[in-house]
Amino acid sequence: MSDQQLILVVDDDTDLVEALAMKLESENFAVAKAYDGVEGFDKIKERRPALVILDVMMPRKDGYQLCDELKNDAGYKDIPIILLTAVAEAVNSTNYTHMGGKTTLADDYVPKPIDLDKLMEIVRDNL
Amino acid sequence: MMDERSYLQPESGRKLGLGGIKFSDAQSRLVFRPVGGLAALSRILAAFAGKRINLHQLVFRKIPVGGVELYLARNAYLQNRSLIDGELDSHGLAPAEVAEPVGTLTLFPHASSMEVLLKVIGIAVGSGLPVHSMCSSLSALCIATDAERLDELAGALLEVFSLPDGHSPFRYEQSDLDRRLTGGQGRIVETIARYWEQVIRIYGSSLKTGLTGVSVSADGDRLLEVIGELADCRIARFLMVELTGTESGRYSLQLIFDPEHQHGAAAALSFGLERIDNIEYYVWKGLELLFFHGPHFQDRYGVMHTAVAALSEASVEISSAICSGTGVHLVAKEEAGRHMLDVLGEVFVVP
Numbered sequence: 001m002s003d004q005q006l007i008l009v010v011d012d013d014t015d016l017v018e019a020l021a022m023k024l025e026s027e028n029f030a031v032a033k034a035y036d037g038v039e040g041f042d043k044i045k046e047r048r049p050a051l052v053i054l055d056v057m058m059p060r061k062d063g064y065q066l067c068d069e070l071k072n073d074a075g076y077k078d079i080p081i082i083l084l085t086a087v088a089e090a091v092n093s094t095n096y097t098h099m100g101g102k103t104t105l106a107d108d109y110v111p112k113p114i115d116l117d118k119l120m121e122i123v124r125d126n127l
Numbered sequence: 128m129m130d131e132r133s134y135l136q137p138e139s140g141r142k143l144g145l146g147g148i149k150f151s152d153a154q155s156r157l158v159f160r161p162v163g164g165l166a167a168l169s170r171i172l173a174a175f176a177g178k179r180i181n182l183h184q185l186v187f188r189k190i191p192v193g194g195v196e197l198y199l200a201r202n203a204y205l206q207n208r209s210l211i212d213g214e215l216d217s218h219g220l221a222p223a224e225v226a227e228p229v230g231t232l233t234l235f236p237h238a239s240s241m242e243v244l245l246k247v248i249g250i251a252v253g254s255g256l257p258v259h260s261m262c263s264s265l266s267a268l269c270i271a272t273d274a275e276r277l278d279e280l281a282g283a284l285l286e287v288f289s290l291p292d293g294h295s296p297f298r299y300e301q302s303d304l305d306r307r308l309t310g311g312q313g314r315i316v317e318t319i320a321r322y323w324e325q326v327i328r329i330y331g332s333s334l335k336t337g338l339t340g341v342s343v344s345a346d347g348d349r350l351l352e353v354i355g356e357l358a359d360c361r362i363a364r365f366l367m368v369e370l371t372g373t374e375s376g377r378y379s380l381q382l383i384f385d386p387e388h389q390h391g392a393a394a395a396l397s398f399g400l401e402r403i404d405n406i407e408y409y410v411w412k413g414l415e416l417l418f419f420h421g422p423h424f425q426d427r428y429g430v431m432h433t434a435v436a437a438l439s440e441a442s443v444e445i446s447s448a449i450c451s452g453t454g455v456h457l458v459a460k461e462e463a464g465r466h467m468l469d470v471l472g473e474v475f476v477v478p
Contacts, residue, residue: 015452017266033146033236060301115477116330
């Protein structure tokens with residue numbers, strides 16, 4: 001266990017968290033889980049992960065807000081963050097665009113529905 | 128046999144840990160009982176998919192009594208009731224019961240733990256609160272009760288289960304992004320699954336064969352004895368569960384597990400159930416379970432309808448189905464699983 005890298009998965013879709021955890025564990029990562037941005041930050045303070053997989057649309061504290069907080073904190077800014085972006089072209093909102101996502105300091109982005117093999121590639125590239 | 132209630136208590140004062148509990152908004156519960164096979168189910172689901180109404184949860188079962196039970200947002204049902212009723216009526220279908228408002232309590236993760244499952248069933252049924260249904264998804268157990276009783280049910284469960292400090296609130300709280308995108312009203316919808324696509328994208332699927340299932344019909348007290356027998360069998364993990372309560376006070380339970388690492392469990396279970404009076408039960412062997420999940424967000428505009436329509440058209444027989452969380456479980460008898468997978472491979476794709 002001590003030589004396993006810890007990945008934190010933060011998403012309010014509990015089934016997706018479970019599926020991602022199973023995939024990561026099969027690739028010999030240790031996994032921590034959180035279900036919104038507030039819990040996510042608590043988990044990071046509890047045990048520093050090697051990388052965070054972070055959903056955007058979550059209740060209480062969304063992924064953009066958590067990403068901003070981490071990247072503007074000297075103690076956590078070096079933790080790689082991969083954003084999961086689910087809001088697609090079908091959403092008619094002038095307030096949201098993928099550009100909004102790209103103005104964050106996240107290290108990479110993965111669109112939903114997630115290609116798990118692609119996600120694993122991105123995880124390894126960012127560790 | 129061990130005391131049928133002792134397994135409900137925390138061992139040595141230690142509560143089992145969960146990740147969280149969530150309450151749904153007010154929902155309507157529609158029950159169709161009895162109902163025919165997949166063709167009838169397909170027509171029911173078409174009535175909702177056609178109106179782009181999400182289903183929060185769905186259970187379809189052929190034994191012991193065939194039926195369909197589905198849950199949808201109460202507002203969505205009330206706003207579309209006449210259209211839905213008209214559509215169903217045109218096919219000679221009508222719900223035997225419409226109960227509202229109900230609410231669902233989702234607790235997670237269950238980790239496929241039979242210990243967690245049996246405690247949840249025992250507490251929910253033993254609490255005296257109405258338990259309309261319960262079913263499993265990949266990570267969660269979802270229990271439906273009356274909308275105003277959700278806090279009571281959570282309180283009963285938290286006598287035995289614990290949540291982490293700083294856990295997500297039970298009721299939805301908007302984030303800043305949500306507030307910005309919705310102007311403070313409602314919730315943004317992560318509409319990624321676009322069901323006007325010819326082939327719907329999902330995350331993945333799995334087919335398990337050679338499984339054991341137990342179906343039980345019993346009143347509340349006898350069901351608690353059944354739970355005790357299941358605990359005695361020391362089956363470590365479950366694959367799927369669904370429980371339905373009826374207005375007569377009886378419950379119908381279906382539970383599926385993999386006997387590969389539970390040698391003798393099916394025989395022990397049959398032996399134990401034989402000793403309980405006033406229950407009906409079946410222990411099935413050789414069942415096949417197909418599971419798939421995706422960005423459904425509770426059957427976003429007809430995932431179940433797409434699956435059921437395809438299976439019905441191909442004359443595939445299934446014995447039960449659940450749509451809960453973001454996953455779908457389909458149960459079939461021996462050697463039908465591969466056919467299910469082939470048929471569904473035409474309408475779903477893993478990107």
